[in-house]
Amino acid sequence: MKTKQFVRMTAIALLLTINHQLSTCLAQGSLTPPGVPAPTMRSLDQIEPRTPISSAPFTIGNPGSYYLTGNLTVSSGNAITIATNGVALDLSGFIIRSTAASPTGAGIQINTSLQNITIANGFIQGGVTNNNSGVYSGTGFADGIFYTGIQPVNAMVSRVSVSGCLTYGILLGNGESTVVENCTARTIGSYGIAACLVKTCAATVCGITAIYGDQVTDCRGQSILSGDAIVTYTAENSYGYSGTGNGILAFYTAQNCFGSSNGGGKGVYAETALNCYGSSVSGDGIHALGSAENCYGSSGGGGFGVYGFIVMNCNGLSSSADGVHAYTAMNCYGTGTTGAGVFANSAQNCFGTSSSSHGISANDAENCNGTSSTGNGVYAIYTAHGCHGQSGAGHGVYAVQSAENCSGYSGNFYGVNAFTAQNCYGYSTNSIGIFATTALNCYGQSPASQNGITAIDAQNCYGHSGGAIGLFAADVATGCSGYSGSFSGEGVDAFIAAFCHGNAATNFVTSHSISSF
Numbered sequence: 125m126k127t128k129q130f131v132r133m134t135a136i137a138l139l140l141t142i143n144h145q146l147s148t149c150l151a152q153g154s155l156t157p158p159g160v161p162a163p164t165m166r167s168l169d170q171i172e173p174r175t176p177i178s179s180a181p182f183t184i185g186n187p188g189s190y191y192l193t194g195n196l197t198v199s200s201g202n203a204i205t206i207a208t209n210g211v212a213l214d215l216s217g218f219i220i221r222s223t224a225a226s227p228t229g230a231g232i233q234i235n236t237s238l239q240n241i242t243i244a245n246g247f248i249q250g251g252v253t254n255n256n257s258g259v260y261s262g263t264g265f266a267d268g269i270f271y272t273g274i275q276p277v278n279a280m281v282s283r284v285s286v287s288g289c290l291t292y293g294i295l296l297g298n299g300e301s302t303v304v305e306n307c308t309a310r311t312i313g314s315y316g317i318a319a320c321l322v323k324t325c326a327a328t329v330c331g332i333t334a335i336y337g338d339q340v341t342d343c344r345g346q347s348i349l350s351g352d353a354i355v356t357y358t359a360e361n362s363y364g365y366s367g368t369g370n371g372i373l374a375f376y377t378a379q380n381c382f383g384s385s386n387g388g389g390k391g392v393y394a395e396t397a398l399n400c401y402g403s404s405v406s407g408d409g410i411h412a413l414g415s416a417e418n419c420y421g422s423s424g425g426g427g428f429g430v431y432g433f434i435v436m437n438c439n440g441l442s443s444s445a446d447g448v449h450a451y452t453a454m455n456c457y458g459t460g461t462t463g464a465g466v467f468a469n470s471a472q473n474c475f476g477t478s479s480s481s482h483g484i485s486a487n488d489a490e491n492c493n494g495t496s497s498t499g500n501g502v503y504a505i506y507t508a509h510g511c512h513g514q515s516g517a518g519h520g521v522y523a524v525q526s527a528e529n530c531s532g533y534s535g536n537f538y539g540v541n542a543f544t545a546q547n548c549y550g551y552s553t554n555s556i557g558i559f560a561t562t563a564l565n566c567y568g569q570s571p572a573s574q575n576g577i578t579a580i581d582a583q584n585c586y587g588h589s590g591g592a593i594g595l596f597a598a599d600v601a602t603g604c605s606g607y608s609g610s611f612s613g614e615g616v617d618a619f620i621a622a623f624c625h626g627n628a629a630t631n632f633v634t635s636h637s638i639s640s641f
Contacts, residue, residue: 173188173189174188174189174190174191174214175188175189175190175191176190176191176192176193177190177191177192177193177196177204178192178193178194179196180196180197180198180203180204180220181198181201181202181203181204181205182196182203182204182205183204183205183207184204184205184206184207184208184211184213185207185208186208187208187209187210187211188210188211188212189211189212189214190211190212190213190214191213191214191215191216192214192215192216192218192220192246193216193218194218195218195219195220195221196218196219196220196221197220197221197222197223198221198222198223198224198229199222199223199224200222200224200228200229201224201228201229202229202230202231202232202233203220203221203222203229203230203231203232203248203265204220204231204232204233205232205233205235206232206233206234206235206238206241207235207238208238209238209239209240209241210239210240210241211238211240211241211242212242212244213232213241213242213243213244214244214245214246215243215244215245215246215247215284216245216246217245217246218246218247219246219247219248219249220232220246220247220248220249221249221250221264222250222251222263222264222265223251223263223264224263224264224265225263226263227250227252227262227263227264227265227266227289227290227291228265228266229265229266229267230265230266230267230268230269230270231248231249231250231265231267231268231269231286231289232248232268232269232270233267233269233270233271233272234269234270234271234272234276234279234296235271235272235273236271236272236273236274237273237274237276238271238276238277238279239276239277239278239279240277240278240279241276241278241279241280242279242280242281242282243269243280243281243282243284244280244281244282244283244284245282245283245284246283246284246285247284247285247286247287248265248268248269248284248285248286248287248289249264249286249287249288250262250263250264250265250268250287250288250289250290251263251264251288252264252265252288252289252290252311252313253288253311254311254329254331254348258331258348258349258367260290260311260313260331261290262288262290264288264289264290265288265289265290266289266290266291266292267289267290267291267292267293267295268284268286268289268292268293268294268309268312269281269284269286269292269293269294269295269296270291270292270295271295271296271297275296275297275299275300275302276296276297276300276302277300277301277302278301278302279296279301279302279303280302280303280304280305281294281296281303281304281305281307281319282303282304282305282306282307283305283306283307284307285307285308285309285310286307286308286309286310286312287308287309287310287311287312288310288311289311289312289313290313290314291312291313291314291315292312292314292315292318293309293312293315293316293317293327293330294307294309294316294317294318294319295315295317295318296318296319296320297318297319297320298318298319298320298336298337298338299320299338300320301320302319302320302321303319303320303321303322303323304317304318304319304321304322304323304325304337305321305322305323305324305325306323306324306325307325308325308326308327309325309326309327309328309330309334310327310328310329311328311329312327312329312330312331313330313331313332314330314331314332314333315330315332315333315334315336316328316330316333316334316335316345317334317335317336317337318333318335318336318337319337320337320338320339321337321338321339321341322335322336322337322339322340322341322343322356323339323340323341323342323343324341324342324343325343325344326343326344326345327343327344327345327346328344328345328346329346329348330345330346330347330348330351330353331347331348331349331351332347332349332350332351333345333347333351333352333353333354333355334346334347334351334353334354334364335353335354335355335356335362335364336354336355336356337355337356338356338357338358339356339357339358339360340354340356340358340359340360340362341359341360341361341362342360342361342362343362343363344362344363344364345362345363345364345365346364346365346366347365347366347367347369348367349367349368349369350366350367350368350369350387351366351369352364352366352369352370352371352372352373352389353365353366353369353370353371353372353383354371354372354373354374354383355370355373356372356373356374356375357374357375357376357377358374358376358377358378358379359372359374359377359378359379359381359394360379360380360381361379361380361381362381362382363381363382363383364381364382364383364384364392365383365384365385365386366384366385366386366387366389367385367386367387368385368386368387368388368389369385369387369389370383370385370389370390370391370392370393370407371383371384371385371389371390371391371392371402371403371404372391372392372393372394372400372402373390373393373394374392374393374394374395374397375394375395376394376395376396377394377395377396377397377398378392378394378396378397378398378400379397379398379399379400380398380399380400381397381400381401382400382401382402383400383401383402383403383410384402384403384404385403385404385405385407386405387404387405387406387407388404388405388406388407388425388427389404389407390402390404390407390408390409390410390411390427391403391404391407391408391409391410391421391422392409392410392411392412392419392421393408393411394411394412394413395412395413395414396412396414396415396416396417397410397412397415397416397417397419397432398416398417398418398419399417399418399419400416400419400420401419401420401421402419402420402421402422402430403421403422403423403424404422404423404424404425404427405423405424405425406423406424406425406426406427407423407425407426407427408421408423408427408428408429408430408431409421409422409423409427409428409429409430409440409441409442410429410430410431410432410438410440411428411431411432412430412431412432412433412435413432413433414432414433414434415432415433415434415435415436416430416431416432416434416435416436416438416450417435417436417437417438418436418437418438419435419438419439420438420439420440421438421439421440421441422440422441422442423441423442423443423444423445424443425443425444425445426444426445427442427445428440428442428445428446428447428448428449428463429441429442429445429446429447429448429458429459429460430447430448430449430450430456430458431449431450432449432450432451433450433451433452434450434451434452434454435448435450435452435453435454435456435468436453436454436455436456437454437455437456438453438456438457439456439457439458440456440457440458440459440466441458441459441460442459442460442461442463443461443462444460444461444462444463445460445462445463446458446460446463446464446465446466446467446481446485447459447460447463447464447465447466447476447477447478448465448466448467448468448474448476449464449467449468450466450467450468450469451468451469451470452468452469452470452472453466453468453470453471453472453474453486454472454473454474455472455473455474456471456474456475457474457475457476458474458475458476458477458484459476459477459478460476460477460478460479460481461478461479461480462478462479462480462481463478463481464476464478464481464482464483464484464485464499464503465477465478465481465482465483465484465494465495465496466483466484466485466486466492466494467482467484467485467486468485468486468487469486469487469488470486470487470488470489470490471484471486471488471489471490471492472489472490472491472492473490473491473492474489474492474493475492475493475494476492476493476494476495476502477494477495477496478495478496478497478499479496479497479498480496480497480498480499481496481498481499482494482496482499482500482501482502482503482518483495483496483499483500483501483502483513483514483515484501484502484503484504484511484513485500485503486503486504486505487504487505487506488504488506488507488508488509489502489503489504489507489508489509489511490508490509490510490511491509491510491511492508492511492512493511493512493513494511494512494513494514494521495513495514495515496514496515496516496518497515497516497517498515498516498517498518499515499517499518500513500515500518500519500520500521500522501513501514501515501518501519501520501521501532501533501534502520502521502522502523502530502532503519503522503523504521504522504523504524504525504527505524505525506523506524506525506526507523507525507526507527507528508521508523508526508527508528508530508542509528509529509530510528510529510530511527511529511530511531512530512531512532513530513531513532513533513540514532514533514534515533515534515535515537516534516535516536517534517535517536517537518534518536518537519532519534519537519538519539519540519541520532520533520534520537520538520539520540520550520551520552521539521540521541521542521548521550522538522540522541522542523540523541523542523543523545524542524543525542525543525544526542526543526544526545526546527540527542527544527545527546527548527560528545528546528547528548529546529547529548530542530545530547530548530549531548531549531550532548532549532550532551532558533550533551533552534551534552534553534555535552535553535554536552536553536554536555537552537554537555538550538552538555538556538557538558538559539551539552539555539556539557539558539568539569539570540557540558540559540560540566540568541556541559541560542559542560543560543561543562544560544561544562544564545558545560545562545563545564545566545579546563546564546565546566547564547565547566548563548566548567549566549567549568550566550567550568550569550577551568551569551570552569552570552572552574553570553571553572554570554572554574555570555572555574556568556570556574556575556576556577556578557569557570557574557575557576557577557587557588557589558576558577558578558579558585558587559577559578559579560578560579561579561580561581562579562580562581562582562583563577563579563581563582563583563585564582564583564584564585565583565584565585566582566585566586567585567586567587568585568586568587568588568595569587569588569589570588570589570590570592571588571589571590571609572589572590572591572592573589573590573591573592574589574591574592575587575589575592575593575594575595575596576588576589576592576593576594576595576606576607576608577594577595577596577597577604577606578593578596579596579597579598580597580598580599580600581597581599581600581601581602582595582597582600582601582602582604582618583600583601583602583603583604584602584603584604585601585604585605586604586605586606586607587604587605587606587607587616588606588607588608588609589607589608589609590608590609591608591609592608592614593606593608593614593615593616593617594606594607594608594614594615594616594626595615595616595617595618595626596614596616596617596618597616597617597618597619597620597621598618598619599618599619599620600618600619600620600621600622601616601618601620601621601622602621602622602623603622603623604616604618604621604623604625605625605626606625606626607626614626
């Protein structure tokens with residue numbers, strides 16, 4: 125009993141000791157605050173100190189960030205002049221205007237040799253208009269954004285719209301680190317937008333060049349006079365239209381672009397044109413100094429539809445010149461009204477059609493199809509391989525040297541005309557079916573008063589004529605059959621005829637030496 129009582133007293137004493145220590149550890153003092161809490165956040169001016177601009181003219185002489193508090197209007201000269209490096213100017217969505225009776229000054233002028241300049245978010249508006257005849261006149265600014273002297277470095281203009289200026293819209297200069305993005309310029313008497321990189325911009329109703337840059341991407345440019353709409357080293361996904369100049373002039377590459385000229389300029393003019401569309405009223409639709417691939421070009425006058433050193437998978441149309449004109453044309457379609465459909469040193473797997481010239485005209489034509497109303501369907505200076513040619517009044521296939529595996533049709537001239545014709549079919553409504561020095565394994569037909577086949581040497585050939593000689597061989601006819609549907613015609617006429625069949629009303633075979641018939 126005494127032992128249990130002793131243990132109970134010891135436990136109570138230990139609990140009192142622990143409770144005293146806990147009360148000492150948890151004590152915090154007074155909960156009443158000593159005063160009002162001080163602010164802990166920094167103000168906007170502390171984060172980005174900015175200077176307001178509420179009146180014009182205004183000169184920025186110190187580096188920093190500036191912003192407009194409202195619309196600005198000047199009666200002459202510059203509205204804002206940037207005279208120092210390191211300036212960020214936010215137009216805050218407001219408009220800078222000029223009421224000058226004669227266009228003068230700039231909405232924003234950047235002085236010479238400056239760097240680290242940013243201008244964004246607003247409008248610059250003048251009163252210059254165009255009379256739809258190329259004359260620009262009115263009131264307001266001469267320039268929207270303009271630099272004097274040496275161009276700026278590390279300069280950017282973004283989301284700014286300029287309109288109604290007599291000379292320049294946005295001019296930062298090319299060749300340096302200058303960028304214009306997401307901007308517009310309209311009714312500008314000279315250059316619309318000029319910078320090293322121009323992207324996602326539109327400049328329209330410009331007197332000279334709408335957009336000029338080292339690199340132009342996703343842009344639209346319109347020049348209503350003789351200037352080129354877009355001038356650049358590389359153009360991507362852009363549209364250019366010019367009154368009489370080039371739609372797009374790319375010194376290196378134009379890719380996925382559309383260019384149009386309403387005069388004698390080129391629709392798209394580039395070293396390399398890829399996946400482009402070009403049209404011109406009287407110039408070349410697409411003019412590629414190097415190569416044109418997967419392009420469509422059209423010319424309404426004396427220009428080529430598509431012109432290039434190497435033209436691949438292209439479609440060219442011209443009213444009075446060649447549809448496709450190239451050193452090498454591959455897998456192309458060309459249409460020419462008075463010019464050739466396809467004109468090339470080498471034409472491969474092409475289709476060409478012409479109203480009054482050759483469907484296809486080439487030194488070497490391979491696996492091609494050419495049609496012409498009055499010219500030759502396929503015209504090859506050297507060799508036509510596996511080709512089909514059709515003409516209303518010219519030769520179907522005309523190969524100066526060799527035609528192989530060719531089919532030719534003509535309404536008024538030779539179906540096939542070649543020095544050497546091999547495995548060819550020639551048909552002519554009113555002339556000779558096949559005309560060759562050597563014809564091998566050929567079939568020739570003329571239902572009129574001309575020979576089916578006319579050759580010096582004919583081998584394994586069949587000739588048919590409605591009113592002349594079915595097969596005429598000046599030297600040797602071997603294994604040939606000749607037929608003439610006229611009572612006065614001859615089936616076969618050859619110096620030496622061997623294994624030939626001749627069928628005519630009066631003369632089966634005329635020959636100095638006949639082996640068998």
